Amino acid sequence: MSTDYQQARAALGARLRELRLTAPGGRLTGTALARDLGWPNSRISKLELGRQTATPDDLRQWADACGQPEAYEELRSRLAGFETHIRSWRRQLTDGHKAAQDAHNEAQTNSKVLRAWESSWIVGVLQTPDYARALLTRSAELHRSPRDIEEAVRARMKRQELLYSGRRRYQIILWEPVLHALVCPPSVLAVQLDRLTGLIGMDTVELGIVPLATSLKTPPGTGFWIYDERLAVTETWHAEMWVDDADSIALYLRVWNTLRESAVYGADAHNIINAARRALGSR
Template sequence: MSTDYQKAREALGLRLRELRLTAPDGQLTGTALARVLGWPNSRISKLELGKQTATTDDLRQWAEACGQSEAYEELRARLAGFESHIRSWRRQLASGHRPVQDAHNEAQASSAVLRAWESSWVVGVLQTPDYARAVLARSAELHRSPRDIEAAVRARMKRQELLYSGGRKYQILLWEPVLQSLICPPSVLAVQLDRLSGVIGLDTVELGIVPLTASVKVPPGTGFWIYGERQVVTEMWHAEMWLDDAETVTLYGRVWDTLRESAVYGADAQNVINAARRSLNPR
């Protein structure tokens, strides 16, 4: 979790504590506030110490219980401020996967150059419908989120129109294990690998593969996107991070450039993909 995010969460916790101690009818103890809200005492403590992120409903109830309903809008604005950078999956997926796909579609449509590194799966803009369906279904199961899988797949497929509309360049690096990971049935992966072979040579896509045998100067790490030179998006198990400070974007750019030094392109990339494809049907 980022330091800036944690500091912002702790600052929100201090403000919640202040509201509790300045209640118009006299300061409330944590135990008393928990009783009013019907919450366990530990929840009050975690929120005030910045160890748990409040929901907007938590903030509304807190402000009302402290007799200061007018403070809710301020609290909500504080929460929105730091969650614009750290977007928890619990909140993002509350309405399903479709809104998340729409957000990425919009971000990619507004970028002229998009760089990606992925070490776990094929990036969404190059996925086949069946591969996307498998990935999204696994995610919905993990996060126990609404299963709007078909709507999410359609939204992800719509993003691929950007590959053919011109005006932008996708520079994508995949680690070789991505080509072998059975996050989907072998038959689905086979078609997905054929799809990757098909985009090599497309003028809007520069696809590089980092072979397992390549010497790398930095650990592969987690996947990320760089949108233009203005924003980095990376994904963790608990949240998606949208980072826009210049130093962070520059750092991720250096990581991408370093990984690119180990990548193969064109016919060499095709050979790596074809080898993975043959391994699915060894006979």
Template sequence: MSTDYQQAREALGLRLRELRLNAPDGRLTGTALAHRLGWPNSKVSKLELGKQTATSEDLQLWAEACGQPATYQELRARLAGFESHIRSWRRQLVAGHKPVQDAHNDAQARSAVLRAWESSWIVGVLQTPDYARAVLTRSAELHRSPLDIEEAVRSRMRRQALLYDSGRRYHILLWEPVLRSLVCPPSVLVAQLDRLSGVIGMDSVELGIVPLTSSLKVPPGTGFWIYDDRQVVTEVWHAEMWLDDADTLALYLRTWKTLRESAVYGADAVNVINAARRALTSH
């Protein structure tokens, strides 16, 4: 969790405490407020100390219980401010996976130069429908989110039209284990590897593969996207992070450039892909 995010959460907690202590009908104790809301005392404490992220509903109930319902919009604006950077999967996936895919489509459509590093799976913009279906299904099962898989797959496939825009350039790095990871049935992965080989040589795409045998100056870490050197998008198990401060951007750009030093391209990249394909079909 980023320092900026935690600081914002703690600041919101201080504001909640202020509202509790300055209730119009008299100062409320944490226990009294918890009783009014039907919450455990620990929830009030965690929200005020910035140890738990409030929901919009939590904020509305808090403002009303403190006799200051008009402050809800202010509280909601504070929450929206730091949620725009840290987007929990629990909140994002309430409406399913399609809205998340649509958001990524919009972000990539607004960008001219896109850099990516991926160490876990093939990036969405290069996925086949069957591969996307397998990955999204497993994600939905993990997060116990609505199973709008076909709508999400169609949205992800629409992103691929951006590859044919002459004004856009994709610089994508994949770690070799991605080519061998059975996050889908073997036959689906074979077709996906064929798709990757076909991408090499496209005017708009520079695809590099970092072989397992390459010397790495930094650990592979998690995947991320950099959009026009203005925004980084990365994810962890519980959330997506959309980051735009200068120091963070500079760090991710240095990381990407360092990983790029270990990548192979063109015919050498095709050879790595073909070796992974042969390993699948030889069993």
């Protein structure tokens, strides 16, 4: 966790403690509040000391139990402020994968120009249902999260409607190894590659491929999205980062533009995808 994140969580905890101590019905002890909420005492202390991140429902229950329900919106705003930066997978996937897909759908719906770089897999908005199903299944296994796989696949497929609305421009760059990575059965990858070739030439999608043999001015690193130069989203094994400060976004744009210099498009991209397809057929 970043220092900024820790500080914001500690500040939220201090505000929760303040609400407990200024309850209209009289100052509440931590033990009394825990009893009223049906929580263990340790949860009260962890939240107030900033050692645990509250959920929106936690905040609503806390405000109500302290006799100050009007404070909920303020608390929720504070939580949203630092969750914008780090969203742990453990927390996001508590109820399954569909909610995480919906969050990305909303972010893309509210954007006009969407740039992406991906070095590990084909991005969600270009995936076939079977390819998406394979990735989401493996994610559920890794995170030991609820397996709402079909609901999540449908949510991810709904995102693809945005490709055809004519109101957005997708500028997507993939590293060539993505075309060969068997993160799904070979037959599924074959159909997925066919899907990519069919997208080349669409007026709403600019699909570039960075060849494995090309010279790179920067290491490929992890994948990320940039939405309208106002938000960048990247992920690690344990969390996603949603960053909206100007300096960070400028950095992601520089990385994207640098990688784009090594990408090929149109017929050249088509040839690389077809070569991956042929190589797959020979396995």
